[in-house]
Amino acid sequence: MERPAGLCGLWALLLCACSGGGAAPTETQPPVTNLSVSVENLCTIIWTWNPPEGASPNCSLWYFSHFGNKQDKKIAPETRRSKEVPLNERICLQVGTQCSTNESEKPSILVEKCISPPEGDPESAVTELQCVWHNLSYMKCSWLPGKNTSPDTNYTLYYWHSSLGNILQCKNISREGQHIGCSFDLTKVKDSSFEQHSVQIMVKDNAGKIRPSFNIVPLTSRVKPDPPHIKNLFFQNGGLYVQWENPRNFISRCLSYEVEVNNSQTETHIFPVEEARCQNLEFERNEEDTICFMVPGVLPDTFNTVRIRVKTNKLCYEDDKLWSNWSQAMSIGEKPNPTFYIIMLLIVPVVIAGAIIVLLLYLKRLKIIIFPPIPDPGKIFKEMFGDQNDDTLHWKKYDIYEKQTKEETDSVVLIENLKKASQ
Numbered sequence: 377m378e379r380p381a382g383l384c385g386l387w388a389l390l391l392c393a394c395s396g397g398g399a400a401p402t403e404t405q406p407p408v409t410n411l412s413v414s415v416e417n418l419c420t421i422i423w424t425w426n427p428p429e430g431a432s433p434n435c436s437l438w439y440f441s442h443f444g445n446k447q448d449k450k451i452a453p454e455t456r457r458s459k460e461v462p463l464n465e466r467i468c469l470q471v472g473t474q475c476s477t478n479e480s481e482k483p484s485i486l487v488e489k490c491i492s493p494p495e496g497d498p499e500s501a502v503t504e505l506q507c508v509w510h511n512l513s514y515m516k517c518s519w520l521p522g523k524n525t526s527p528d529t530n531y532t533l534y535y536w537h538s539s540l541g542n543i544l545q546c547k548n549i550s551r552e553g554q555h556i557g558c559s560f561d562l563t564k565v566k567d568s569s570f571e572q573h574s575v576q577i578m579v580k581d582n583a584g585k586i587r588p589s590f591n592i593v594p595l596t597s598r599v600k601p602d603p604p605h606i607k608n609l610f611f612q613n614g615g616l617y618v619q620w621e622n623p624r625n626f627i628s629r630c631l632s633y634e635v636e637v638n639n640s641q642t643e644t645h646i647f648p649v650e651e652a653r654c655q656n657l658e659f660e661r662n663e664e665d666t667i668c669f670m671v672p673g674v675l676p677d678t679f680n681t682v683r684i685r686v687k688t689n690k691l692c693y694e695d696d697k698l699w700s701n702w703s704q705a706m707s708i709g710e711k712p713n714p715t716f717y718i719i720m721l722l723i724v725p726v727v728i729a730g731a732i733i734v735l736l737l738y739l740k741r742l743k744i745i746i747f748p749p750i751p752d753p754g755k756i757f758k759e760m761f762g763d764q765n766d767d768t769l770h771w772k773k774y775d776i777y778e779k780q781t782k783e784e785t786d787s788v789v790l791i792e793n794l795k796k797a798s799q
Contacts, residue, residue: 405473405484406430408439408455413489415463417536418543418576419590421491422458423469428484435475440483444468444490451477460574462590464501467491496587499524502531502556502579507593508698509562511602512625515593517546518557519579522586530582533558537575537595597695599688601626603703604633604667609682616674616708620667620684623700628667630692633684636702637671640679640709647671679709 406428414422427437441457442449444467450457451474461467468490472483500522507517517533533546546558562575573595580588602623610617618635622628633649649669674680683702690696 404482405435405475407485407487408471408473411471411487411489413491418534418578419460419463419592420458421461421467423489424456425471426455428473438474438477439471440474441469441471460592462592463494464590465493494588497524498587500586501589505579505589505591507577507591507598509599511623513563514559515562515575516557516559517577518555520554525586529586531556532580532582534578535560535575538573596693598698599693599695600698601686601700603700604684604686606682606684606703606706609706609708611676616671618669618671618682622667623686630688631686632689633686635669635671636683637674638681679707681705681707
């Protein structure tokens with residue numbers, strides 16, 4: 377069956393349209409021009425550029441940018457980008473152009489601009505540079521000297537944040553062992569969006585012999601509150617209630633608490649406070665900001681010592697690991713009489729020593745009763761025969777003596793008789 381000529385012509389036109397008459401391919405835009413980089417304050421890097429030359433008039437230009445590690449991607453119509461970052465390493469920004477916000481669209485050739493790290497020996501830079509914001513009142517930074525550093529190096533710390541017009545120098549340099557530190561006043565930023573702010577830190581030496589070291593401290597991290605103040609301890613409704621005040625500059629919803637109870641039996645228990653309030657208590661009527669916690673399992677007839685510590689939580693701050701110091705301790709209950717314990721310490725050793733002596737004597741007597749000594753037959757016979765021999769010897773000596781005495785007496789008598797006869 378033959379097709380009509382008109383139908384064949386229409387079919388050919390459709391084939392042509394499908395093969396080459398579709399939408400024009402996406403046109404690659406030219407790259408940006410005059411990309412430059414600069415540093416403001418201490419750690420604020422700013423990149424600026426100009427629109428590309430020869431861009432298509434039908435294209436609404438958007439700028440695609442990311443850092444050298446392809447992180448923190450951003451698509452925006454502005455010809456400027458800034459970032460707060462410690463300047464301890466080389467940082468590069470790549471910028472390209474495209475006609476829409478669609479990431480799948482092929483951008484122009486990327487143009488890169490880098491900022492180099494500070495000059496100097498990396499081994500001379502300070503290490504472990506950390507800062508803590510104490511009670512939203514002052515910030516204290518500490519660090520360790522670098523490996524290739526002279527012991528007599530004089531360090532200087534500079535800081536800047538959005539509430540300051542200029543970069544300031546920290547004056548309160550101190551040393552604690554190997555650590556070197558410096559503290560400066562930093563009150564809570566009045567701006568309601570203070571969580572978007574940070575403090576820029578730089579540590580260097582006065583002679584310029586060491587490599588500077590930088591740090592960025594967000595105002596929502598590394599916050600350490602002061603200890604709370606315990607106002608009252610009391611027993612009511614079968615429980616021990618602890619009443620305290622928050623540290624200055626903080627509200628209850630931004631804090632987490634721990635209560636430590638040490639009883640007279642030297643047992644220590646720590647209770648996390650999940651809900652810091654007391655219900656149906658008389659003292660709450662006149663104190664709107666009262667914070668209270670009921671400690672379970674505490675008996676009124678025991679002596680208890682209570683302490684409290686706090687830390688920031690995730691509701692208001694990014695960091696929730698820095699606990700405050702423990703508060704001053706407050707005690708409740710009858711304190712044990714120390715005289716009783718002193719007497720017991722003196723009596724118990726004496727009683728134990730006497731009991732040991734009596735036990736040793738008793739064991740010795742018991743040994744004699746259970747295991748009596750066995751007589752020695754040899755000793756008995758020795759005593760028997762030994763005595764007889766001694767007596768016989770004694771009598772023999774006695775007879776000889778008597779015989780000698782008698783002979784001497786007879787001789788004397790004979791001589792005297794002869795004398796008388798001669799006369």
